[in-house]
Amino acid sequence: MVIVIALAASAAVGQTKNKPGPLTIKEQGSFFVGGEDKTITQPGFGPNAPPTSGEITVNQMYVQYQIPMKGDQHVPVVMVHGCCLSSKTWETTPDGRMGWSEYFVRKDRSVYLADQVSRARSGFDPTAFSEVRQGKVPADKMPTILDATHQVAWTVFRFGPKYGEAFADEQFPMQAMGELYKQMIPDLNSTLGPAPAATWKQMSALGAKLNGAILMGHSESGFFPEQAALIDPAGIKGNISIEMPCVTNFNASQLATLAKIPTLVMFGDHLGDVTGGPANWAQSFASCNTFVEQLKKAGGDAEMMHLPAMGIKGNSHMLMQDKNSDQLADLVIAWIDKHVEKKK
Amino acid sequence: MVIVIALAASAAVGQTKNKPGPLTIKEQGSFFVGGEDKTITQPGFGPNAPPTSGEITVNQMYVQYQIPMKGDQHVPVVMVHGCCLSSKTWETTPDGRMGWSEYFVRKDRSVYLADQVSRARSGFDPTAFSEVRQGKVPADKMPTILDATHQVAWTVFRFGPKYGEAFADEQFPMQAMGELYKQMIPDLNSTLGPAPAATWKQMSALGAKLNGAILMGHSESGFFPEQAALIDPAGIKGNISIEMPCVTNFNASQLATLAKIPTLVMFGDHLGDVTGGPANWAQSFASCNTFVEQLKKAGGDAEMMHLPAMGIKGNSHMLMQDKNSDQLADLVIAWIDKHVEKKK
Numbered sequence: 241m242v243i244v245i246a247l248a249a250s251a252a253v254g255q256t257k258n259k260p261g262p263l264t265i266k267e268q269g270s271f272f273v274g275g276e277d278k279t280i281t282q283p284g285f286g287p288n289a290p291p292t293s294g295e296i297t298v299n300q301m302y303v304q305y306q307i308p309m310k311g312d313q314h315v316p317v318v319m320v321h322g323c324c325l326s327s328k329t330w331e332t333t334p335d336g337r338m339g340w341s342e343y344f345v346r347k348d349r350s351v352y353l354a355d356q357v358s359r360a361r362s363g364f365d366p367t368a369f370s371e372v373r374q375g376k377v378p379a380d381k382m383p384t385i386l387d388a389t390h391q392v393a394w395t396v397f398r399f400g401p402k403y404g405e406a407f408a409d410e411q412f413p414m415q416a417m418g419e420l421y422k423q424m425i426p427d428l429n430s431t432l433g434p435a436p437a438a439t440w441k442q443m444s445a446l447g448a449k450l451n452g453a454i455l456m457g458h459s460e461s462g463f464f465p466e467q468a469a470l471i472d473p474a475g476i477k478g479n480i481s482i483e484m485p486c487v488t489n490f491n492a493s494q495l496a497t498l499a500k501i502p503t504l505v506m507f508g509d510h511l512g513d514v515t516g517g518p519a520n521w522a523q524s525f526a527s528c529n530t531f532v533e534q535l536k537k538a539g540g541d542a543e544m545m546h547l548p549a550m551g552i553k554g555n556s557h558m559l560m561q562d563k564n565s566d567q568l569a570d571l572v573i574a575w576i577d578k579h580v581e582k583k584k
Numbered sequence: 585m586v587i588v589i590a591l592a593a594s595a596a597v598g599q600t601k602n603k604p605g606p607l608t609i610k611e612q613g614s615f616f617v618g619g620e621d622k623t624i625t626q627p628g629f630g631p632n633a634p635p636t637s638g639e640i641t642v643n644q645m646y647v648q649y650q651i652p653m654k655g656d657q658h659v660p661v662v663m664v665h666g667c668c669l670s671s672k673t674w675e676t677t678p679d680g681r682m683g684w685s686e687y688f689v690r691k692d693r694s695v696y697l698a699d700q701v702s703r704a705r706s707g708f709d710p711t712a713f714s715e716v717r718q719g720k721v722p723a724d725k726m727p728t729i730l731d732a733t734h735q736v737a738w739t740v741f742r743f744g745p746k747y748g749e750a751f752a753d754e755q756f757p758m759q760a761m762g763e764l765y766k767q768m769i770p771d772l773n774s775t776l777g778p779a780p781a782a783t784w785k786q787m788s789a790l791g792a793k794l795n796g797a798i799l800m801g802h803s804e805s806g807f808f809p810e811q812a813a814l815i816d817p818a819g820i821k822g823n824i825s826i827e828m829p830c831v832t833n834f835n836a837s838q839l840a841t842l843a844k845i846p847t848l849v850m851f852g853d854h855l856g857d858v859t860g861g862p863a864n865w866a867q868s869f870a871s872c873n874t875f876v877e878q879l880k881k882a883g884g885d886a887e888m889m890h891l892p893a894m895g896i897k898g899n900s901h902m903l904m905q906d907k908n909s910d911q912l913a914d915l916v917i918a919w920i921d922k923h924v925e926k927k928k
Binding site: 391 | 641730
């Protein structure tokens with residue numbers, strides 16, 4: 241019963257335990273990209289206060305960054321989390337090791353962590369909920385709030401063939417599962433309309449603001465770099481797409497735009513070993529192989545990095561938190577050096 | 585028309601513009617405090633997926649921290665944001681200066697930024713909304729989502745006597761108002777029940793986990809340090825409460841507990857100069873003067889720091905973002921040194 245062990249041990253973890261030594265950074269901070277005013281009528285602010293009408297700001301994207309001392313020698317990396325998660329994805333791992341955000345900074349890369357529009361510190365537009373509460377809109381028209389259960393996460397994230405059972409070679413730190421569950425927060429992308437285009441737009445704008453950046457997405461946001469590039473590719477120097485379904489019906493003009501951007505697609509292990517859940521990883525993998533071939537035919541520099549094909553076994557969907565996360569980060573950084581920065 | 589200027593200029597701000605030089609930190613990362621499992625029935629995960637039943641984790645509190653090289657020479661500081669805001673409150677200011685979080689780190693203090701339970705990266709419990717959507721609960725029983733409008737913020741945060749008009753000596757960086765509006769996100773504390781006790785509990789637990797910390801709250805969370813101490817004072821070495829109503833009817837036992845903790849209460853300017861809005865700052869100030877006197881009578885070391893009484897004029901409710909924020913941080917740090925760390 242892996243799950244029992246996991247939950248019992250989880251109280252002891254969650255804070256960084258490997259001490260990699262001091263880190264000197266040139267600059268750090270946070271800011272927002274985009275955002276528009278919207279007029280609303282809201283419940284009163286404070287007890288017994290009457291409803292207020294006025295403007296709120298929506299669709300802004302919160303970004304937190306660190307620039308290392310040698311950051312200007314490399315292209316900045318923008319990391320965007322997946323469904324039901326926040327930028328916590330890239331920070332301290334569930335078992336208390338350094339996450340990819342600090343690891344990349346220690347490898348001299350400027351890192352920008354973006355909370356998706358409508359999630360975490362980016363906030364969300366509450367209007368559709370308030371309208372239901374006020375009786376203006378029927379309850380069944382309220383946007384769906386998605387919050388993955390532990391059971392759904394276990395199989396969708398490929399920790400094992402079914403809930404409570406881990407793959408023998410599983411790379412996810414199973415003893416710290418309880419800490420991953422705490423990272424899982426309500427997903428309000430349904431408030432953004434049929435597609436999370438607001439996040440795509442702000443990612444594209446962030447690349448431009450940085451005068452060139454590599455966009456990295458994972459899972460729900462895995463294909464956001466490509467969608468951002470189709471809005472405006474000017475600031476996008478490279479795309480890294482981790483574990484998601486790929487679009488395979490772009491037209492020639494769209495493919496020509498995407499083919500100008502070096503593209504890395506990354507998948508972990510056990511893609512066909514979890515069946516019956518809401519995700520079909522074998523199908524997603526096949527679609528991305530097709531997409532990579534389409535980019536190549538359009539003259540692009542595109543690579544499918546399928547970890548088990550390289551002899552790296554047991555990686556989950558949350559591969560940036562897996563026990564070999566440093567090794568995987570090194571693979572990504574080596575790809576950046578060779579394909580985006582064209583180093584020898 | 586201050587507002588017009590503010591919005592026109594806001595596109596140019598939002599990223600750190602004063603470069604204070606490199607910063608070396610000993611350790612950084614993020615983790616969660618607390619959290620419990622809850623069984624829910626949720627809409628399907630992914631298109632066409634059936635509803636799923638299972639566990640989610642709720643009431644966890646997300647904490648992000650940096651420990652400076654000399655951090656072990658000082659008591660760590662926990663900073664908790666106010667209503668309709670996130671830990672962004674303490675980071676880069678709207679006009680792009682260093683926020684209190686980094687400023688305190690540069691003054692050798694370990695800083696822990698907590699997103700309130702039910703806000704930002706801490707996530708929230710979506711159950712009450714899903715139940716309305718599923719028709720199990722009437723719409724008017726749905727928790728109220730609070731999102732302060734620009735108009736409400738302007739007067740409640742005391743930028744001026746009415747929306748669009750600034751006080752002549754206003755310390756808030758008015759030209760960057762649009763960036764503050766982006767920080768304002770939906771407040772879901774109504775999902776926590778009659779009081780945000782989950783946050784109080786996790787703050788208390790965080791103090792214990794750190795083997796002693798100073799708790800700092802602001803506005804909605806201004807009195808959370810005191811509430812946390814009443815749950816368990818063991819890990820709380822000092823309380824800093826900024827701009828909120830104070831409770832003045834604690835019993836002798838409660839006051840005895842709170843009187844053992846050095847307490848600083850801080851208020852800015854123009855407390856009586858905004859009338860008719862949902863906040864009554866003159867009344868809040870009066871209640872806190874009473875509370876400070878009650879602590880003193882109970883033998884406590886308590887101080888009311890009313891800035892204009894010290895000759896510091898024009899500070900808003902968002903005083904940690906005001907143009908003189910460094911000066912105010914120095915006052916807080918000096919108070920910590922003298923009253924919590926008992927330095928000469």
